[in-house]
Amino acid sequence: MKKFTGAVCAALLLVGLSATPAMAQTVTATLPTFPVTLNGTVMEQQYAQYPLLVYKDITYVPMTWEETRLLGLETTYTQADGLGVNKAAVVREQSILQAEYEPYKVEKANGKSHQATVAEGLIHVNHKSIENGSEEYPLLLYRDITYFPLTWRFAVDEFGWDYTFDHTNGLVITPKVTPKEMNTPSNAIHDVVGKKVVVNATDVYLREAAGTGSEAIGMAQKGYELIVLGTKTVEGKEWYQVVDTNGGDTMWIAGWLTVVAEDQSNSTSNPSAGSIQIESTNTSTVNSMIGQTVDITASGIKLRADTKTSAAVVGETQKGESYTILAAKEAEGTMWYQIRMKIGARAWISEKDIKNAALQSTVPVSTEVKVGSDIIVNANSVNLRLAPVTGAVDSMVDKGARFTVLAIAEVNDAEWYQVRTAEGTKVWIAGWLTTAAVAYENALVTGNNASTGAFTGMELISVEETGEKTVIKLLHGMGNAVNTLNASNTAVTLLLDNVYLNDTISGTYQNGPLAAMKAQTSSDRMVQLALTVENGAYCVLGEEENLLVITVYSQRSTGSNVLENKLIVIDPGHGVDPGAIGKVLGVTDAAVGLDVGLKLRNLFEAQGATVIMTRESDVRVALNDRPALANQVEADLFISIHGNSIDGRPEKNGIETYYYAPNTDAQLYAQSVVRSSLAQHISDGLGMTTGRPSEVRKANYAVLRENNHPSVLVETGYLSNAEEEALLATDEYRQRLAEGIFIGVLTYLSQY
Ligand SMILES: [Zn+2]
Numbered sequence: 200m201k202k203f204t205g206a207v208c209a210a211l212l213l214v215g216l217s218a219t220p221a222m223a224q225t226v227t228a229t230l231p232t233f234p235v236t237l238n239g240t241v242m243e244q245q246y247a248q249y250p251l252l253v254y255k256d257i258t259y260v261p262m263t264w265e266e267t268r269l270l271g272l273e274t275t276y277t278q279a280d281g282l283g284v285n286k287a288a289v290v291r292e293q294s295i296l297q298a299e300y301e302p303y304k305v306e307k308a309n310g311k312s313h314q315a316t317v318a319e320g321l322i323h324v325n326h327k328s329i330e331n332g333s334e335e336y337p338l339l340l341y342r343d344i345t346y347f348p349l350t351w352r353f354a355v356d357e358f359g360w361d362y363t364f365d366h367t368n369g370l371v372i373t374p375k376v377t378p379k380e381m382n383t384p385s386n387a388i389h390d391v392v393g394k395k396v397v398v399n400a401t402d403v404y405l406r407e408a409a410g411t412g413s414e415a416i417g418m419a420q421k422g423y424e425l426i427v428l429g430t431k432t433v434e435g436k437e438w439y440q441v442v443d444t445n446g447g448d449t450m451w452i453a454g455w456l457t458v459v460a461e462d463q464s465n466s467t468s469n470p471s472a473g474s475i476q477i478e479s480t481n482t483s484t485v486n487s488m489i490g491q492t493v494d495i496t497a498s499g500i501k502l503r504a505d506t507k508t509s510a511a512v513v514g515e516t517q518k519g520e521s522y523t524i525l526a527a528k529e530a531e532g533t534m535w536y537q538i539r540m541k542i543g544a545r546a547w548i549s550e551k552d553i554k555n556a557a558l559q560s561t562v563p564v565s566t567e568v569k570v571g572s573d574i575i576v577n578a579n580s581v582n583l584r585l586a587p588v589t590g591a592v593d594s595m596v597d598k599g600a601r602f603t604v605l606a607i608a609e610v611n612d613a614e615w616y617q618v619r620t621a622e623g624t625k626v627w628i629a630g631w632l633t634t635a636a637v638a639y640e641n642a643l644v645t646g647n648n649a650s651t652g653a654f655t656g657m658e659l660i661s662v663e664e665t666g667e668k669t670v671i672k673l674l675h676g677m678g679n680a681v682n683t684l685n686a687s688n689t690a691v692t693l694l695l696d697n698v699y700l701n702d703t704i705s706g707t708y709q710n711g712p713l714a715a716m717k718a719q720t721s722s723d724r725m726v727q728l729a730l731t732v733e734n735g736a737y738c739v740l741g742e743e744e745n746l747l748v749i750t751v752y753s754q755r756s757t758g759s760n761v762l763e764n765k766l767i768v769i770d771p772g773h774g775v776d777p778g779a780i781g782k783v784l785g786v787t788d789a790a791v792g793l794d795v796g797l798k799l800r801n802l803f804e805a806q807g808a809t810v811i812m813t814r815e816s817d818v819r820v821a822l823n824d825r826p827a828l829a830n831q832v833e834a835d836l837f838i839s840i841h842g843n844s845i846d847g848r849p850e851k852n853g854i855e856t857y858y859y860a861p862n863t864d865a866q867l868y869a870q871s872v873v874r875s876s877l878a879q880h881i882s883d884g885l886g887m888t889t890g891r892p893s894e895v896r897k898a899n900y901a902v903l904r905e906n907n908h909p910s911v912l913v914e915t916g917y918l919s920n921a922e923e924e925a926l927l928a929t930d931e932y933r934q935r936l937a938e939g940i941f942i943g944v945l946t947y948l949s950q951y
Pocket residue numbers: 772773778779788841842
């Protein structure tokens with residue numbers, strides 16, 4: 200019986216007429232008493248689900264998918280033309296047909312006598328209309344399957360088959376196929392694109408590419424459903440590019456081992472009732488949305504094979520497209536809309552993805568390296584070459600070096616980027632040893648913002664621990680707000696909005712900076728999540744699809760001194776743009792930041808820390824790329840260095856160390872203790888080494904606000920003050936500034 204189950208769709212497809220046979224003429228048929236061989240295959244009689252029948256001494260063959268194919272026929276059904284039994288446009292090789300023929304079987308032997316009815320409605324045989332009710336040997340219906348009479352008129356005159364009958368061999372019918380007909384692709388093949396097909400044989404390979412020579416990456420069984428994205432003819436045979444209805448990669452399957460599924464009603468012909476912006480939809484208008492046109496206002500919204508975020512992505516939207524909504528369904532706490540893609544396949548689009556795309560579209564994301572974009576070297580001792588090949592070397596750079604791409608060359612399938620060295624020479628660097636410098640993107644709603652996601656059941660998905668960090672993933676719901684209730688050196692409590700506890704979240708941990716985690720319902724639609732962490736560990740909040748990702752970073756020392764193994768990003772301010780300029784000597788903000796930064800690097804490196812500079816020469820660095828670099832490399836600390844200035848107040852002087860951690864930003868506030876502590880230690884260190892007034896201040900600077908890691912901005916002194924400008928002009932004072940920051944960092948890290 201198992202074979203039957205998978206073939207239901209195929210069988211139903213070929214029923215053709217579903218009209219009730221109440222008024223239909225009933226006839227009595229019997230099983231053949233002689234063997235029947237169709238296209239070299241001896242037909243099963245006793246245990247066939249759809250046995251051959253004999254009526255008025257004429258043998259009738261069931262028009263199931265199996266028998267139709269065996270005879271090189273095709274059945275069609277349309278409202279206008281009714282049932283059609285025609286010669287197939289594409290005929291398979293006999294050996295394939297014989298190997299694949301698998302009749303539907305029953306466990307109980309068939310009886311001798313069977314009641315069938317005369318098929319009604321419009322019928323065409325070989326594209327010619329027949330009046331079935333007045334035919335001497337009409338098409339019959341039996342067990343909901345159309346039965347076709349193997350009369351001389353149809354078999355020989357219409358279809359041109361070889362037809363013999365004798366008492367030894369019984370009825371032998373063999374379709375004659377000309378080589379021209381064999382495997383000739385028909386237009387019908389292309390109609391399959393966008394449709395669901397059902398695998399119609401057992402152990403059918405799913406391949407990486409079209410053709411039997413391609414590597415098999417999976418296997419499908421009869422009844423398995425796939426969506427066709429495209430077709431390709433290889434050695435005269437059609438292959439379908441398919442995607443699983445439940446997700447996964449695209450694959451290729453032999454088209455002749457599938458059959459188009461029955462549920463293929465075309466809803467796109469519905470005239471649209473009007474135009475709406477999909478962003479404005481809400482669940483209460485779902486039913487009225489079916490048939491409406493959706494105007495897409497953002498590119499890159501995922502189109503999926505099914506109503507799950509884990510389902511395969513079968514396409515993406517382009518801004519300006521419109522789609523007709525074919526169906527709507529709620530799943531995974533969001534609404535999904537079924538649309539038909541340009542290539543014809545149906546796909547699902549979720550409100551959550553739409554919202555996410557709308558959020559992201561306000562911040563352009565570029566992961567692609569283009570001419571004019573920046574790259575960061577991701578390995579040490581990388582050669583800068585004179586040509587985009589592994590030839591003559593100009594110089595060498597280390598991990599963290601940053602360049603603007605001047606040109607891109609593709610050589611032997613590998614990308615090379617042309618960049619300019621600090622000396623101004625144009626050189627080439629291997630693309631695979633670099634990473635695109637990308638602004639960190641986070642659509643997470645933090646602070647006192649309204650949740651925009653669906654009310655979601657919270658669950659702990661995973662806790663991954665290394666010595667340096669613990670990554671917690673919680674099912675939370677994209678667009679739902681997160682607030683930080685309070686934070687200390689060893690605890691952070693988050694308030695998660697628009698969620699309920701689906702599961703108990705409570706545990707202790709040993710292998711990373713997270714010590715314990717406990718969630719409890721706070722009030723209606725809110726959950727409080729308490730994290731106990733090792734001293735000085737800080738949290739970074741992020742989002743991955745529906746998951747809230749909390750990364751807890753350790754600040755504990757892992758070497759013989761507290762700076763060993765630390766990764767520090769030093770950010771000399773400005774570059775090309777000079778920033779503030781001294782009134783007397785013309786000392787620039789940019790030059791002070793760079794020189795103090797380079798001196799500080801030497802001090803850190805001597806203690807075993809790794810330092811990445813946002814710039815090492817007078818080059819321009821985009822403001823947002825500075826914190827993005829720290830985020831990308833997961834820096835332990837970020838230190839931006841500037842020279843200050845104020846108009847009209849030449850007496851104003853002193854060193855200022857800034858941090859930013861307002862309680863309106865969940866992530867920054869969760870780090871408020873470590874951020875203010877870092878600023879205080881650095882300020883104290885600077886006061887000590889320079890003997891100048893030094894104070895801690897708070898400000899909403901992008902390099903601090905957009906930074907996921909403990910970060911400060913040091914204003915080393917006022918260039919608008921003649922005395923401080925003169926100090927900043929000396930190498931000795933800039934060294935003291937570097938030592939002050941260094942001592943501050945040292946004492947800060949020593950706490951942990
Ligand atoms: Zn500045």
